[in-house]
Amino acid sequence: MSALTAETAPYLEAFRARGGSGEPAWLAERRRVAAERFEELGFPTRRQEQWRFTNLAPLTRSAFPPRGVEGRMRIELAGEPPRGVWLGSVQEALRERPELLRAALDETEIAGAQAFALLNAALFDDGYILALEPGIELEHPVEIVHRGEGGGSFHPRSAILLGERSSATVVETFQGSGTSWTNWVSTARLAANAHLRHVMMQESGPEAIQIGLARAALASGAHYENFVLTLGARLSRIDIHAAIEGEGARCGLGGATLLRDSQEATIATLVDHAAPGGETREIFKSVVDGRAHGVFLGKIAVRPGADKTDANQVSRNLLLSPRAAVDTKPELEILADDVKCSHGATVGDLDANALFYLRARGIDEGAARALLIEAFAADAIDGALPAGPIRDRLRDRLSAWLEQRGS
Amino acid sequence: MYLLEINNLHARVGDGREILKGIDLKVAPGEVHAIMGPNGSGKSTLAGVLAGKPGYEVTEGQVLYEGRDLLALAPDERARAGIFLAFQYPVEIPGVNNMYFLRAALNAVRRERGENELDAGQFLKAVRAKLKLLDIGEDLLQRAVNVGFSGGEKKRNEIFQMAMLEPRLAILDETDSGLDIDALRVVSNGVNRLRDPQRAIVLITHYQRLLDYVVPDRVHVLGDGKIVQSGDKSLAVELEKRGYGHLGSAA
Numbered sequence: 001m002s003a004l005t006a007e008t009a010p011y012l013e014a015f016r017a018r019g020g021s022g023e024p025a026w027l028a029e030r031r032r033v034a035a036e037r038f039e040e041l042g043f044p045t046r047r048q049e050q051w052r053f054t055n056l057a058p059l060t061r062s063a064f065p066p067r068g069v070e071g072r073m074r075i076e077l078a079g080e081p082p083r084g085v086w087l088g089s090v091q092e093a094l095r096e097r098p099e100l101l102r103a104a105l106d107e108t109e110i111a112g113a114q115a116f117a118l119l120n121a122a123l124f125d126d127g128y129i130l131a132l133e134p135g136i137e138l139e140h141p142v143e144i145v146h147r148g149e150g151g152g153s154f155h156p157r158s159a160i161l162l163g164e165r166s167s168a169t170v171v172e173t174f175q176g177s178g179t180s181w182t183n184w185v186s187t188a189r190l191a192a193n194a195h196l197r198h199v200m201m202q203e204s205g206p207e208a209i210q211i212g213l214a215r216a217a218l219a220s221g222a223h224y225e226n227f228v229l230t231l232g233a234r235l236s237r238i239d240i241h242a243a244i245e246g247e248g249a250r251c252g253l254g255g256a257t258l259l260r261d262s263q264e265a266t267i268a269t270l271v272d273h274a275a276p277g278g279e280t281r282e283i284f285k286s287v288v289d290g291r292a293h294g295v296f297l298g299k300i301a302v303r304p305g306a307d308k309t310d311a312n313q314v315s316r317n318l319l320l321s322p323r324a325a326v327d328t329k330p331e332l333e334i335l336a337d338d339v340k341c342s343h344g345a346t347v348g349d350l351d352a353n354a355l356f357y358l359r360a361r362g363i364d365e366g367a368a369r370a371l372l373i374e375a376f377a378a379d380a381i382d383g384a385l386p387a388g389p390i391r392d393r394l395r396d397r398l399s400a401w402l403e404q405r406g407s
Numbered sequence: 408m409y410l411l412e413i414n415n416l417h418a419r420v421g422d423g424r425e426i427l428k429g430i431d432l433k434v435a436p437g438e439v440h441a442i443m444g445p446n447g448s449g450k451s452t453l454a455g456v457l458a459g460k461p462g463y464e465v466t467e468g469q470v471l472y473e474g475r476d477l478l479a480l481a482p483d484e485r486a487r488a489g490i491f492l493a494f495q496y497p498v499e500i501p502g503v504n505n506m507y508f509l510r511a512a513l514n515a516v517r518r519e520r521g522e523n524e525l526d527a528g529q530f531l532k533a534v535r536a537k538l539k540l541l542d543i544g545e546d547l548l549q550r551a552v553n554v555g556f557s558g559g560e561k562k563r564n565e566i567f568q569m570a571m572l573e574p575r576l577a578i579l580d581e582t583d584s585g586l587d588i589d590a591l592r593v594v595s596n597g598v599n600r601l602r603d604p605q606r607a608i609v610l611i612t613h614y615q616r617l618l619d620y621v622v623p624d625r626v627h628v629l630g631d632g633k634i635v636q637s638g639d640k641s642l643a644v645e646l647e648k649r650g651y652g653h654l655g656s657a658a
Contacts, residue, residue, distance in 0.1 A: 357498040361512035362486035375502025
């Protein structure tokens with residue numbers, strides 16, 4: 001048995017053993033095709049450019065038998081969902097609104113071949129769906145909490161479907177303990193002039209593995225904002241793919257990644273400008289301590305005809321220990337005219353002059369360093385989110401991380 | 408007893424060049440000393456060595472502050488012991504709120520002195536009283552440390568910090584450089600109000616201008632890493648007339 005087969009075998013066996021009774025034929029067929037394609041592809045390897053820097057060893061060393069996600073996810077919204085809003089689990093959607101689930105399943109990913117997303121497509125059995133009718137503005141954020149406990153793997157699949165001019169904020173938290181692997185996929189579809197703010201907080205336990213893919217499709221004038229705070233997990237990788245499909249759509253991606261010990265974390269973004277007049281803003285910051293390894297891959301593609309695209313990407317990384325490492329790889333592929341695209345990447349230590357200035361005022365070295373680290377990471381949070389309770393929560397998590405560092 | 412006693416201080420920079428070549432200086436509480444000298448004479452190096460700035464190596468001599476070995480202390484320990492350096496180029500620190508920073512600094516100093524830490528309300532009260540002295544708007548405190556400050560605002564912010572921290576020994580490194588006459592007057596008033604029988608001030612400056620406003624007890628001229636001449640305030644006036652040229656050759 002080849003290494004490749006050995007890695008995929010437990011998951012394919014689980015797929016074959018899966019009952020799936022009572023599911024509609026279209027869904028069963030879709031799962032079958034996805035499983036087949038996953039079997040062909042196998043796990044990603046470091047020979048693939050997009051996976052070159054990510055060390056998947058903790059995931060490939062042992063098997064994580066799939067387990068149901070039922071009861072491991074909580075959906076919260078202050079008050080009852082208003083008229084024109086559907087919010088519930090995938091299982092509920094399958095019973096009540098199967099067309100929502102169907103709309104959420106993106107067929108292009110089968111051809112697009114993201115192996116873990118295919119595995120998710122074959123195995124998912126829960127997740128959440130939020131659908132807003134045109135013109136609906138959700139006042140309170142939708143809160144989703146995922147908890148992967150114990151061992152095994154979980155494959156939640158979610159979708160956010162926003163009608164024209166509708167707007168929503170979704171705060172999704174990934175928690176959990178033990179050595180579980182969470183392999184999630186989330187799809188967002190924004191109709192014309194819709195607005196989505198999607199905030200993800202990854203704070204799993206130190207042995208957990210988190211792999212995620214967030215996809216967003218933006219119609220004309222739509223505005224998609226995604227922010228990822230990465231704190232937990234032994235191995236994590238989040239891919240964010242945004243497709244600018246309509247004219248004048250805007251995409252804001254941001255993230256703060258804080259790593260220590262031997263944590264391994266990758267953020268990989270792809271913004272595909274297929275329509276003119278689109279705008280992309282990306283600010284990603286990482287703070288890497290101990291023997292941890294952070295990766296940022298940021299691709300911005302501007303297709304022929306996507307004229308007047310305005311895109312800017314920043315990746316700033318702070319190394320706090322001699323054994324910490326960061327790989328950052330910006331990539332621009334511009335095939336249109338009259339575009340403004342720029343990127344900047346830095347990897348470095350704390351500013352020695354700033355450190356001395358703080359110490360020269362009586363602040364001890366530990367506190368001065370903590371102040372500068374906090375300022376560095378907070379800049380990404382404050383730049384992405386307006387003042388308010390969500391920003392405060394992220395800032396609190398950041399402070400807590402720094403306090404742990406001091407102790 | 409002297410507050411600061413520098414004996415035969417030699418120091419070099421990272422590339423091995425010797426900048427200070429035997430400084431001797433004694434400063435008593437209540438005194439204001441001016442250290443003047445041409446560019447490259449070692450003025451800022453002296454300030455940096457006293458404050459504990461990284462990048463300098465002391466190769467010979469000693470510095471006593473309140474009778475103890477100053478050079479054995481870390482920069483933050485020196486600050487908490489009552490030494491304050493007003494920076495020639497105050498550092499911009501994006502993301503660190505000026506008010507938050509100053510409260511952290513003040514409480515670190517107060518803890519060291521065995522005084523209670525100030526809560527946000529008490530701190531604000533203390534701040535408002537000193538802000539007026541230096542003609543600083545409260546909005547400056549809400550901004551990040553020195554970020555987007557004009558040259559004059561940065562220098563005023565330094566003296567404001569000094570007023571808040573109430574050091575025993577203040578070293579002002581070219582605080583007058585880059586100030587217009589109005590700003591110079593405001594800064595000088597701020598410094599004069601901090602003159603105190605218990606406190607010593609060392610003014611490092613290239614020009615005599617500042618000394619019209621803050622009148623020193625002693626003036627020293629630094630040339631090529633040594634004090635080549637000392638005198639009272641009339642020495643500064645003489646230097647203004649005759650320049651540093653003749654001293655350089657005499658040294």
